Amino acid sequence: MNNPKEAAARIKINRLLEQAGWRFFDDDRGAANISLEPGVTLHQQDLDAFGNDFETSSKGFIDFLLLDAKGHPLIVLEAKSEAKHPLVGKEQARRYAKAMKCRFVILSNGNLHYFWDLERGNPEIITAFPTPESVIGYRHVTPEPALIVQETIESDYIVLTQRPGYREEAGWRNAAERDAFVRANKLRFLRRYQIEAVKALQKAVEQGKQRFLFEMATGTGKTLTAAAVIKLFLRSRNVRRVLFLVDRLELEDQAHRQFSALLSADAKTVIYKESRDDWRRADIVVTTVQSLLFNNKYQRLFSPTDFDLVISDEAHRSIGGNARAVFDYFVGYKLGLTATPRDYLKNLDETKVAARDPRQMERRLLLDTYRTFGCENGQPTYRYSLLDGVREGYLINPTVVDARTDVTTQLLSEEGFVAVFTDDNGDDAEESFGQREFEKRFFSENTNQLFCKTFLENGLRDPISGEFGKSIVFAVSQHHATKLTQILNTMADRIYPGRYQSDFAVQVTSQVQNAQQFTINFVNNNLLGTANVLPDYRTSKARVCVTVGMMTTGYDCPDILNLGLFRPVFSPTDFIQIKGRGTRKHDFREQLQDEAAKADVAHPQKTTFKLFDFFANCEYFEDEFDYDEVLKLPRPSAKGGGTDPPPPPGLGYEHMGEDVLESMRVQEVGAEGMKIDRMFFQSFEDSVRRNVEIAAAVQAGEWERVIDYVNREIFDKPDQYYTLEKLRRAADVDRRLSLREILEKVFGFIPGFKSRDELLEEEFAKFVADAPPDEATDIPAIRNYFKAYIISDSVRDAIERRHFQDLATNAYFDSRDFRAVPPKYRTLVPGYVKDYVPLAQFNP
Missing domain, CATH: 3.40.50.300 (P-loop containing nucleotide triphosphate hydrolases)
Structure with missing residues (x-):
C-alpha cells in the first residue's frame, strides 16, 4: 500500500458501505449497487489479494458511485485518506455529482462522514452511511423552502385539518352555539403566540436555517405548535416523514393521542414500538430516546435519511448526554421544544461550581441544546415565557x-x-x-x-x-x-x-x-x-x-x-x-x-x-x-x-x-411572577435603551461618549449595581467582552456574542487568506499552532523565548505539534498575531 492512512480509510469506508446494505458484487439480495469511478474495474481477486485493503488505481485514489435499484447513479462517495478532512473534497465531489446527475454526496475519510443533499443546503455530519432503500425514499422529497415560507398560517390552521368545512356548519355560523360547537368537536385554534412561533420558523427557513428552537413555558401548547409545524412541512412536501422524540415513556402515548386528534385527516401517527413492521407507512413516528439508545438500536433500525424532520420534545433533556447521538444521527430539519430558558443558568461560574451541584449538568445540557439548534447567542427561534402567558391570560401563577x-x-x-447518640464503641x-x-x-x-x-x-x-x-x-x-x-x-x-x-x-x-x-x-x-x-x-x-x-x-x-x-x-x-x-x-x-x-x-x-x-x-x-x-x-x-x-x-x-x-x-404570586420566571428580563438592556442621552450618542456613532457615560452614570449605582464584570458573566461567553461589544448587542448592531473559538476561526481565516499554505494538508497543524499561540500563555512564552524544550511537557501544544508546523509558519504566526490580533478579547 502506498499510504497506510489511505488504506485504513478504505477499509473503514468499505465496511460502512457493507453495513448499510451496499454491494460490491451481485448476491442473493440483488445486483451490485457500488460502481467505482469510470475507468476503474474491481474484481474479486482484488478483495482476495488485499483483504478489503485496496485504495488506489492507475488514476489515483478510488471513489465510489452508488446506484439505485435500476442501476442509475444515486450517490457520489468522495473518499479521502484519514490524514485529510473529508470536506476538502467537497467541490471535486460537487463537479462529479453534477456530471453524473446525482443529487446526493457522501464525503468521508473513514472516521468523519458528511451527507450532502445538493438541493437542500450544506453537508451534514453522519455517523453511519444511509441504506439504499432509505435514500431512494428520501429522493422522493424535493426541497422547496419557498413553499414553507409562503404558507399562510392563521388561527384555524389545525382546525382546517380537523374539520375542513367547519365554517359552513350551523354550529359555527350561529354565534350563540359556537363555543359549544368548538368544545364538542375538540377543535384546536392556534393562539396568537403559537402563530408567531410558526412564522418565526418560516422566517428562519427563509434565511437558510435548518435548525430551530422554541422556548415556550409549560402549559402554552408546545405540542399543538409542533403539530402546526409538522403540517407545514408535510403539506409543503418538504418532508416525507417526521420523528418525534420524547424523553419519558408516559409522554409517548400522550404525543401519539394528540397528533392523532389534530392531524389524522392528513397524516398517520404511530408509536414505533407498536408499529415495528409498518412504521415506514406512517407520516409521524413517536418514540422515546431511551428506547433508541438501548444497544444502539437507532443505528440498527433506522438509516440517517429515514426522517426529514426530527422534533425533540423537552429538548435539553432528550438530547442530553448520549441521547445527543440519536438526534444527530438523522439528517434534515431539526426542531427543539423546551420550557426551560437558558437564562436560568447563564451566570453559573462553571470553573468554581461543585461537580455535585445539579446546576452544572443542567448548564451543560442547556448550552448544548442552544448550540445544537443553532442558537449559540442564547436567542431561540421563538420565546414565550410564563410571565407572557400569565399577562395575556393563558396561564396562572x-x-x-x-x-x-x-x-x-x-x-x-x-x-x-x-x-x-452513642456509637458502636459506647462513646458519645x-x-x-x-x-x-x-x-x-x-x-x-x-x-x-x-x-x-x-x-x-x-x-x-x-x-x-x-x-x-x-x-x-x-x-x-x-x-x-x-x-x-x-x-x-x-x-x-x-x-x-x-x-x-x-x-x-x-x-x-x-x-x-x-x-x-x-x-x-x-x-x-x-x-x-x-x-x-x-x-x-x-x-x-x-x-x-x-x-x-x-x-x-x-x-x-x-x-x-x-x-x-x-x-x-x-x-x-x-x-x-x-x-x-x-x-x-x-x-x-x-x-x-x-x-x-x-x-x-x-x-x-x-x-x-x-x-x-x-x-x-x-x-x-x-x-x-x-x-x-x-x-x-x-x-x-x-x-x-x-x-x-x-x-x-x-x-x-x-x-x-x-x-x-x-x-x-x-x-x-402576583403578575410580576417569581424571580426564576424573570431571569431573562434584561434590566440592564432596558435601562440603557431608555436613556435618551445614550440613545442619541449611539445614533450619532459616538461610542467613546457612550462608554464614558455608562462608566460614570450607570455602573456601580446602588439601585441595580451594574458592573462590567457582572455583565460579562451574564453574557455567558467563554472570553472577555468589551463594553463596546455589550452595547452593540444591546442596540442591535450585532446579533449576539461570538464565542472564543468563533473569533479564533475568524482570525485564522484572515491569516490563511494573507499567507495561504502550499499544501492543504498543512492547514490542521497551522490552525492548531495559531490557536495555541493566542490562547496559551505558556506556549507563547516558550515560542517568544525560543525555549522550545518547554513544549515537551505542555499539555495544550507539545513538541510533536510544533514539529508538524511548516518551518516558515513557526515565525509567520507570532509576527501576525502581534501585529493584528488583540489578545485581551480571548481571555476568559
Whole structure:
C-alpha cells in the first residue's frame, strides 16, 4: 500500500458501505449497487489479494458511485485518506455529482462522514452511511423552502385539518352555539403566540436555517405548535416523514393521542414500538430516546435519511448526554421544544461550581441544546415565557404555601439537624444532617405525618364537588412515596369515613405496575373510578398521585389544584417543571354531564393553584439563589444538641421525637411572577435603551461618549449595581467582552456574542487568506499552532523565548505539534498575531 492512512480509510469506508446494505458484487439480495469511478474495474481477486485493503488505481485514489435499484447513479462517495478532512473534497465531489446527475454526496475519510443533499443546503455530519432503500425514499422529497415560507398560517390552521368545512356548519355560523360547537368537536385554534412561533420558523427557513428552537413555558401548547409545524412541512412536501422524540415513556402515548386528534385527516401517527413492521407507512413516528439508545438500536433500525424532520420534545433533556447521538444521527430539519430558558443558568461560574451541584449538568445540557439548534447567542427561534402567558391570560401563577416544621427548620439551617447518640464503641457521638439527607439518611415519621396533615387541611377543594382537589405530591424516593401514600390514605379514611378504600392517594412511580397508565387515567379523570361525590361530575376518585419524577416533564393535567413539594429541590429546571404542572387554566364545568347544572356553579374557573413548599424551595430560588455567585449549600457541621437514639445500622438516623409546625406563610404570586420566571428580563438592556442621552450618542456613532457615560452614570449605582464584570458573566461567553461589544448587542448592531473559538476561526481565516499554505494538508497543524499561540500563555512564552524544550511537557501544544508546523509558519504566526490580533478579547 502506498499510504497506510489511505488504506485504513478504505477499509473503514468499505465496511460502512457493507453495513448499510451496499454491494460490491451481485448476491442473493440483488445486483451490485457500488460502481467505482469510470475507468476503474474491481474484481474479486482484488478483495482476495488485499483483504478489503485496496485504495488506489492507475488514476489515483478510488471513489465510489452508488446506484439505485435500476442501476442509475444515486450517490457520489468522495473518499479521502484519514490524514485529510473529508470536506476538502467537497467541490471535486460537487463537479462529479453534477456530471453524473446525482443529487446526493457522501464525503468521508473513514472516521468523519458528511451527507450532502445538493438541493437542500450544506453537508451534514453522519455517523453511519444511509441504506439504499432509505435514500431512494428520501429522493422522493424535493426541497422547496419557498413553499414553507409562503404558507399562510392563521388561527384555524389545525382546525382546517380537523374539520375542513367547519365554517359552513350551523354550529359555527350561529354565534350563540359556537363555543359549544368548538368544545364538542375538540377543535384546536392556534393562539396568537403559537402563530408567531410558526412564522418565526418560516422566517428562519427563509434565511437558510435548518435548525430551530422554541422556548415556550409549560402549559402554552408546545405540542399543538409542533403539530402546526409538522403540517407545514408535510403539506409543503418538504418532508416525507417526521420523528418525534420524547424523553419519558408516559409522554409517548400522550404525543401519539394528540397528533392523532389534530392531524389524522392528513397524516398517520404511530408509536414505533407498536408499529415495528409498518412504521415506514406512517407520516409521524413517536418514540422515546431511551428506547433508541438501548444497544444502539437507532443505528440498527433506522438509516440517517429515514426522517426529514426530527422534533425533540423537552429538548435539553432528550438530547442530553448520549441521547445527543440519536438526534444527530438523522439528517434534515431539526426542531427543539423546551420550557426551560437558558437564562436560568447563564451566570453559573462553571470553573468554581461543585461537580455535585445539579446546576452544572443542567448548564451543560442547556448550552448544548442552544448550540445544537443553532442558537449559540442564547436567542431561540421563538420565546414565550410564563410571565407572557400569565399577562395575556393563558396561564396562572401559584399561591405558595411555605410551611416549615421544627425538624425541617433545623434541617434547613446552616448547622443542620444535630443528633447526639452513642456509637458502636459506647462513646458519645454527634452528626449533623442537612436537607439533602431527608429520607435518605435522616428519617422522621412524625415529620411526614405533619406534612400530610398540613397538606390535607389547607389544600384547595374542587369547586364543583367540594372534595379535595386533584393533587400531585413529589417525594424524595420511591420508598418515601410509599410512606406518604400510606399516610395520606390513613388520614383520608379518618377525615372522610367510608368514602375511600385506600384509593384516595395512589403511588405513581416506576416500581408500581401500570404506573404509566395511572398517569393517563388521572388526566382522563378515571383513576380508580370516577364521580365519587356527584354522579354527573366526572372527576378521578383518586385525589392525590404521589410520585418522584414520572409526572414532571410534559405532563398535562389542567385540573390540578394542589402541588406538594415534600422534598428539597436544587435544580432550577426541576423546580420550573414541577411548578408548571399547575399553571394551566381550567373550566371545571367541562366535567359536568348535566348541562343545566353548569349554570349553578359559582366559581367554575381555576384562578390559582397551591404550591405547598415544606423545604423552602421557593425561598431558595426567590431570595437565596444568587445568579451572580455560585450558591454555597449548607454543609454538615459539628454542634451539639439532641438526645435521640442512635442511627439504625446502614440506614442513617431516625428521629423518633415529636415534630410541630414551626411556621406557615401563604403568599399569592402576583403578575410580576417569581424571580426564576424573570431571569431573562434584561434590566440592564432596558435601562440603557431608555436613556435618551445614550440613545442619541449611539445614533450619532459616538461610542467613546457612550462608554464614558455608562462608566460614570450607570455602573456601580446602588439601585441595580451594574458592573462590567457582572455583565460579562451574564453574557455567558467563554472570553472577555468589551463594553463596546455589550452595547452593540444591546442596540442591535450585532446579533449576539461570538464565542472564543468563533473569533479564533475568524482570525485564522484572515491569516490563511494573507499567507495561504502550499499544501492543504498543512492547514490542521497551522490552525492548531495559531490557536495555541493566542490562547496559551505558556506556549507563547516558550515560542517568544525560543525555549522550545518547554513544549515537551505542555499539555495544550507539545513538541510533536510544533514539529508538524511548516518551518516558515513557526515565525509567520507570532509576527501576525502581534501585529493584528488583540489578545485581551480571548481571555476568559
